[in-house]
Every structure is written in C-alpha cells, then in structure tokens.
Amino acid sequence: MAKAWTPSSWQSFPAAQQPEWPDSGALDRALKQISGYPPLVFAGEARSLQTALGHVASGNAFLLQAGDCAESFEDFSAVNIREKLRVILQMAVVLTYSLGVPVVKVGRIAGQFAKPRSSPFERIGDLELPSFRGHIVNAEAPTAAARVPDPDRLVQAYHQSASTLNLVRAFAKGGFADLNRVHAWTQEFVASSPEGRKYEQLAAEIDRALRFMRACGVDTESNSRLHEVDFFTSHEALLLGYEEALTRQDSLTGGWYDCSAHMLWIGERTRNLDGAHIEFLRGVGNPVGCKVGPTTDPEYVLELCQALNPARIPGRLTLISRMGANHVEDKLRPLLRAVRDAGHPVVWACDPMHANTYTAVSGHKTRDFDEICSEIAGFVRAHSAEGTWPGGIHVELTGDDVTECVGGADKILDSQLDDRYQTVCDPRLNGRQSLDLAFRVADLIRTNGLA
Ligand code: PEP
Ligand code: CO
Numbered sequence: 001m002a003k004a005w006t007p008s009s010w011q012s013f014p015a016a017q018q019p020e021w022p023d024s025g026a027l028d029r030a031l032k033q034i035s036g037y038p039p040l041v042f043a044g045e046a047r048s049l050q051t052a053l054g055h056v057a058s059g060n061a062f063l064l065q066a067g068d069c070a071e072s073f074e075d076f077s078a079v080n081i082r083e084k085l086r087v088i089l090q091m092a093v094v095l096t097y098s099l100g101v102p103v104v105k106v107g108r109i110a111g112q113f114a115k116p117r118s119s120p121f122e123r124i125g126d127l128e129l130p131s132f133r134g135h136i137v138n139a140e141a142p143t144a145a146a147r148v149p150d151p152d153r154l155v156q157a158y159h160q161s162a163s164t165l166n167l168v169r170a171f172a173k174g175g176f177a178d179l180n181r182v183h184a185w186t187q188e189f190v191a192s193s194p195e196g197r198k199y200e201q202l203a204a205e206i207d208r209a210l211r212f213m214r215a216c217g218v219d220t221e222s223n224s225r226l227h228e229v230d231f232f233t234s235h236e237a238l239l240l241g242y243e244e245a246l247t248r249q250d251s252l253t254g255g256w257y258d259c260s261a262h263m264l265w266i267g268e269r270t271r272n273l274d275g276a277h278i279e280f281l282r283g284v285g286n287p288v289g290c291k292v293g294p295t296t297d298p299e300y301v302l303e304l305c306q307a308l309n310p311a312r313i314p315g316r317l318t319l320i321s322r323m324g325a326n327h328v329e330d331k332l333r334p335l336l337r338a339v340r341d342a343g344h345p346v347v348w349a350c351d352p353m354h355a356n357t358y359t360a361v362s363g364h365k366t367r368d369f370d371e372i373c374s375e376i377a378g379f380v381r382a383h384s385a386e387g388t389w390p391g392g393i394h395v396e397l398t399g400d401d402v403t404e405c406v407g408g409a410d411k412i413l414d415s416q417l418d419d420r421y422q423t424v425c426d427p428r429l430n431g432r433q434s435l436d437l438a439f440r441v442a443d444l445i446r447t448n449g450l451a
Contacts, residue, residue, distance in 0.1 A: 011240075016276075017116040040161055049286075062099055063104045069112075070112065071110075086187065087435065088231075111261045115134040116267050171231075177229040289318040351395070361414055364404075368406050369405055398428045
C-alpha cells in the first residue's frame with residue numbers, strides 16, 4: 001500500500017541525477033521564489049491533453065512529441081521558437097493527412113532544460129570537470145567555474161519558459177497555425193528539396209479540400225479547428241525541487257498538478273521504481289511519460305503501469321520506447337504483449353534517437369538518419385505483430401539547417417558535422433530531415449496496414 005503523497009513526499013526517496021548545489025540557502029531562496037510565481041500551465045489544459053492522449057491510447061490519434069534535447073539560454077529568440085513550431089506543424093499536417101487521424105502536438109519546449117548525465121564528471125583535454133547538466137543548472141563552457149550549479153538559473157529557466165510559452169500560445173491561436181497558411185510553413189532551405197516538393201503537393205491537396213468544402217457550403221471561416229491548433233508543452237521532470245515549486249492544487253478538482261508543463265516524463269536513468277522521480281510523478285494529475293530502454297522487462301513495465309496509472313486512465317501514461325534500431329522488435333514485443341494482456345491503456349511512443357547515439361570520428365556526438373528510421377520501422381512492425389497501436393514518435397529536432405545528425409536526403413557526412421553543429425546537448429534532426437521523417441513514418445504505418 002503506497003503511503004500518502006504530497007508534493008514533497010519524493011524527498012524521502014533516493015533522487016538520482018540531482019545537481020550538488022554548493023549553497024543550499026541560495027537554492028532554497030530560488031525555489032521559494034518560484035513557488036510564489038504564477039503557474040505556467042493550467043490543470044484544465046493538462047486534462048485536455050490527457051483526453052487527447054486517451055484517443056491515442058485507443059488507436060484513434062497519433063502523438064507527435066518533438067523539440068530540443070536541451071533548450072538553451074543563449075539560443076533563445078522568437079525566430080528560433082517560430083522555426084521549431086513551423087517544422088512541427090508541417091510534420092503534423094503530413095501525419096494527419098496521411099494517417100487520417102488527429103495528431104496530438106506536444107513540444108519538448110518551454111521548460112526542457114535539465115539533462116541527466118551518464119557520469120557526474122567529464123574529461124575535457126587534461127581537465128576533469130563536473131558534467132554540464134543543462135542551462136537550468138550550469139553552463140557548458142569547459143571551465144570549473146562555468147560548471148558550478150547556480151540556483152539563479154532555476155529562476156531564469158522559469159522566466160524563459162514563461163516567455164516561450166507566451167509565444168507558443170500566440171502562434172498556436174493567433175493565426176500562424178491557420179491551415180490556410182499551410183504553404184507558408186516551409187522554410188526556404190527545405191522548399192526546393194524533394195521533401196519540400198512532396199510537402200507542397202500535399203499542401204495543395206489540402207487547399208483543394210478546403211475550397212471543395214467551401215464550395216459545398218461548409219463555413220470554413222468560422223470553424224476555429226481550421227485556424228488554430230492545440231499545442232502542448234513537455235519536459236523531463238528531472239529537477240524535483242523545481243517541479244515541486246511549480247506544483248499547485250487545482251481549485252476546480254482539488255487535485256495536484258505540476259504546472260511547469262502539460263506533460264512530464266521520467267528519463268531512462270531515473271525510472272527506478274523505488275526512486276523519487278516515480279514517487280513525485282505518481283501524485284500529479286498531469287499526463288506522464290516514462291522512457292523504457294533495452295534493459296526493461298515485462299514485470300518492470302507492469303509495475304510501472306501500476307505505480308503511475310493504478311486507476312488505468314487512458315492517456316495518463318505514455319511509455320516512450322528507446323531500444324536501439326537493432327533491438328527494438330525483440331525487446332519491445334514482450335512488453336507490448338504484457339501491457340496489452342494486463343489491459344493497461346497506455347500510449348506507446350517511439351523515441352528513435354536516444355539509443356542510437358554514437359561519437360563520430362570527428363568527435364561529435366551524432367545519430368544516423370537511417371538508424372532513426374530503422375528504429376521506427378522496428379517499432380511499427382512490433383506493434384503490427386502484437387495487434388497494438390504504434391501511438392507516436394518522440395524526437396529531437398530543430399527547424400534550422402543544422403548539421404548534427406548524419407545521413408538523410410542531404411547525405412550529411414561525418415566530415416560535415418562541424419559546419420553547423422549547434423546543439424547544447426544531443427544531436428537534432430534538421431528541418432529537412434524532420435519533414436522527411438514525417439513522410440516515412442506515415443508510409444511505415446500505412447504499409448504495415450495500421451492506417
Ligand atoms: C532525453 O530525452 O533527452 C534523454 C536524456 O533521454 P533518455 O532518458 O531516454 O536517455
Ligand atoms: Co536527448
């Protein structure tokens with residue numbers, strides 16, 4: 001029998017991956033300040049997302065969760081946010097049109113700052129330095145001073161999340177996401193590419209469909225569904241002090257919600273069943289996710305479902321599989337079977353990025369576009385074989401023309417990674433690779449007879 005939950009009950013459990021803040025007084029002051037700030041999202045919005053994810057769990061919608069590995073304090077501008085939104089909207093249009101189901105759009109944005117690390121220290125040249133943990137904690141410069149955790153960064157992360165969310169809300173509801181602008185979402189560097197042309201064709205078909213509806217007398221002008229989108233935010237709930245400071249009681253239902261984002265997830269390194277991260281997220285009413293990597297077995301997954309979604313609410317729990325392109329089918333099928341047979345209504349999403357990362361000869365951390373596609377292909381085949389729904393993808397991308405992942409239609413080579421390698425953490429798909437991926441995902445689901 002689980003003990004009573006409170007927003008601070010996680011504190012009596014082992015919390016992995018927490019920074020060692022040198023000044024606990026300063027940390028307390030920063031958290032107290034944040035706990036007095038307004039919530040970033042509202043409980044009702046988190047419930048709407050949960051309802052939408054419930055449709056994904058039942059096979060009637062698709063989840064597109066995408067954005068930065070780590071948002072940056074430096075690379076923070078309206079243009080940057082707009083470009084990310086643009087590529088996500090494009091991908092969503094491709095998926096909606098091709099799969100014929102609603103696409104639930106969730107950004108890794110407006111709060112995706114904190115990073116877990118495989119080691120607390122890293123060696124750079126002759127120096128052994130504390131690892132970079134994301135701009136919410138320290139800076140990436142290779143000096144001891146830059147790597148000291150600074151609690152003022154928690155406050156700065158809150159403010160950056162608030163202004164990012166403000167712009168995201170404006171873009172989603174203020175005309176930018178209008179389906180009549182479907183052509184305008186193509187970035188210049190994508191427009192002339194084969195994916196860009198394929199997208200243009202699809203956009204032209206959507207235009208025709210809209211004209212057809214108007215000709216039939218359907219009032220497309222006043223239907224807000226055609227002019228606005230619902231766009232939700234998410235991040236890994238890693239720094240539990242920060243998450244606790246933004247956890248508020250909903251006046252409508254009396255339930256607790258982590259108002260730092262609509263959806264929160266637990267990472268591969270912090271998903272210990274007896275750990276603080278599961279303790280914290282089990283008590284909040286938001287939809288939650290958990291990464292499941294190649295060491296996961298069916299017993300663990302069932303315990304996880306029980307811990308995070310004992311009431312079996314559809315849309316409450318998303319399991320984000322990140323197995324690696326070579327293992328995904330074998331590793332995933334037993335998990336799909338166990339969850340299906342136990343009757344847990346989960347969303348299954350595929351993160352094809354994190355188990356396919358390697359260090360290239362150039363020294364850059366990278367991922368191969370073909371491997372990413374291949375993991376998604378295995379994910380879809382596994383679902384097809386088990387009669388379950390491949391509910392979504394979870395990817396790291398940017399709208400910009402970066403060179404961080406090798407391959408894709410541009411055939412980015414290891415030797416070109418240095419040209420525009422801009423991520424502060426993991427390598428992201430660029431705008432072209434992202435759009436290409438959306439077309440491939442749609443094809444994979446259709447050719448496996450699932451849509
Ligand atoms: C991430 O999503 O950026 C991440 C660190 O993933 P994982 O926990 O799956 O390694
Ligand atoms: Co990452």
